[in-house]
Amino acid sequence: MALTLEEVCAEVLKRTTPSSDERRRVLELAEKLRGWVRAAADEAGIEAEVRVEGSVAKDTWLREEPEIDIFMRVPTTMPREAFGTICLEIAKKATKGYKQVERFAEHPYLESFINTTRVNIVPCYRVNQGEWISATDRTPFHTDYVKSLLNDKLRSQIRLLKRFMKGTGVYGAEIRVGGFSGYLCELLTLHHGSFVEFLRSIADWRESRIIDYEGYYKGREQEARKIFDQPLVVVDPVDKGRNVAAAARKERVDELVVASRAFLTNPHLEFFYPRETISYTPEKLVHAIKTRGSTIVFVRFRRVRAVPDILWGQLYKSQRSLRKMLQQYDFNIIRDHVWSDERDLNMLIFEVEQRFLPLIKKHLGPPIEKRQECEKFLRKHVGVTSTISGPRIEGGRWVVGIKRRYTDIVNMVGEKLKGGGRRVGVAGLISQAVANTLEILVNEEIAKLYPSNAEFAKFLTEYLEGKPRWLSGIDEEN
């Protein structure tokens, strides 16, 4: 019994819109927190403006997951280091007795939990618009800007879009996701007027797009394209030099595009609330891996001491380096992936066509027209032990069959990563962990690790299925 698009949206709104009771309770809690921070700042003798920001201030939060942002706007005379000392101390004092986690984006802030509600207490400078010092200085301006334009209808549309982005896995500007922030959802909704209008528009994606709600670049779009070289550009209404979508990687934009199309064609709650992945049993896992016939190399290492954005940045960088290395050594990559529980289990995954390559490698030399290069090529390859066969002429050039340095991907990865792999481009903190705790698992060898980590098991099942969760959900239903 398929639902219409309107019915799906209505159901999503029912689930995501806070009741007036819930709204009142969250606002009361936010006010209480503001008071606590206010008092702690006063006590420390810091002249700070304390404000509620983010989705709670704008009433665009999702009922299922309220998250309260309290900002302390401090004078520009305060040195930057004080964010990590004085300001952090104030935040800790304000939420004393509750669970606290020190966080770090561009600068330190405190994450606390009041019961189940996540609270972020974030320092920033009280600056005039445009005179930004730290990255979070813009946030109060964002709050004011969006609040001045919102109405209840738009708030619903924003909630739909946020939920859609969460459900399709593209929500979040953190490095791990590389997707769309809440503020970006708000601007996109403002610009297009409604959730569905935005989806229709993004579904027609071609190459790149600039959204410039305030018209800063009106008539100068080409110029804007040069300033911002990302595929999706959403000019920040409070800072025309900033792309609000700068963190959104092309892959996430693409995924949003195809999900939008699929949803418009086939509206479904799965796009907002995908069903839980049921992990394969270990037996099914082994069967699935064996059936593919490919070789999956799991590069596993333990604890990296870094906040999530740093960890994921370094994981992705290391992944790119190793991918490039494998390709240089002729391993055909089918897919590669990164996984981390941000605690003890980190994993770089490379799936290649073959574990073993033949010893002989066909090496193309210069075209015969290039006489000097040909001479050099012959001097290098005739009568040396690295030559297995040739040189001979083929297709207008010299070619030679030379000995391959590595024929086994597992040997190669092991050797290259011994000592941390800095020389093959593994990032610094990752390299330390690799040097001390590297373990390489191949194909079904992963089964020994698989049952001990439910999150990883779910991830690996999804990896093997290899498709967006909304596609799995709709597919299973049919």
Added chain:
Amino acid sequence: MALTLEEVCAEVLKRTTPSSDERRRVLELAEKLRGWVRAAADEAGIEAEVRVEGSVAKDTWLREEPEIDIFMRVPTTMPREAFGTICLEIAKKATKGYKQVERFAEHPYLESFINTTRVNIVPCYRVNQGEWISATDRTPFHTDYVKSLLNDKLRSQIRLLKRFMKGTGVYGAEIRVGGFSGYLCELLTLHHGSFVEFLRSIADWRESRIIDYEGYYKGREQEARKIFDQPLVVVDPVDKGRNVAAAARKERVDELVVASRAFLTNPHLEFFYPRETISYTPEKLVHAIKTRGSTIVFVRFRRVRAVPDILWGQLYKSQRSLRKMLQQYDFNIIRDHVWSDERDLNMLIFEVEQRFLPLIKKHLGPPIEKRQECEKFLRKHVGVTSTISGPRIEGGRWVVGIKRRYTDIVNMVGEKLKGGGRRVGVAGLISQAVANTLEILVNEEIAKLYPSNAEFAKFLTEYLEGKPRWLSGIDEEN
């Protein structure tokens, strides 16, 4: 003790130039043969002009291998079929009692052996220049043309070039070789004035070249390039519409180019008289194949009833078709080759990186910008048994992991060639032999066949060495 270029050439001339005694004996034999053919034609009532043609007529033959061409120029009123009946009968009668082999190029002729001397008795039409009916009608004009320009110095230079081409494996216009004919050697020498000048010139090969000794296309070289689309064009002095080098494949030209360079840098008798290849012992063969780590598939079949040019034409055509098929099914070809003893043993050889491919095959779908194609792609690949993983987004497009039709090259080749392989492009006569006598051998399985055929053993040794024989010779010496 290296020889100079002059010393090498002097030694080659000593070996290749007939003594006056030898010359006299061959000319006497040629005259005798002419008389026999003349008499047999008269007896048959055929009004033929019988002439000695080719290298003996021009005194450009190599002492080691005299070959006498006797042409019967018959009236244009004689039907073409008579070449294979009346003319062949005359030739047979003329050399009655000697070993005879019926041959067929564009039309039938007779090859006889008077003791060890090969004699070709060839019919053609007595036509005016330019009014060609059969392919061999030009030959008497070639003889007259070249004779009118030769002197003893040029004859020596031609002998050097012919011997060099034989030694480097590029001599012969037959399909098997796809190289340079004797007449072509003569023209190239005439044009460049000497053997070494020709080598210097060809050593500087770039892309393509037109040699137009008679200047038919003077000032219209671009036009000539359009008429002849081969890399090397040598306009026939007796027929400006014909490229004397039309049969020379690019690979042979390339081989001549690099051999010329090598010889000029390092003059050596090896280029004219390469040492005999010493075949690997079966043990060494097996070791050499195993060491490479590649997979060599030998497609073997027996007797094909066809004259050599037809046989080789069909072998090469079948090779190209199968090469294309293997590539379509993702097998990475390192090298492929054809071998035949023109009797009972025919072989198509494909060396690939891997015998087995993984079951999963990464199949790239449309870029997400192409919305309609994306929909079609999803309809095709979602929820079907041929899909192992995906579809998912990667690099701006849909990709899917699908089941490969064939994972084992041996299975695939066997299946595709069952019944002869006409559908995968195996040529007609080859297909018949394949249908009845196909045997597929992989890697060291060839060892069981290897000792029984010395020529094949030599070929396979050379294949595994994989370099020009002159390079092997010089290499071994150093």
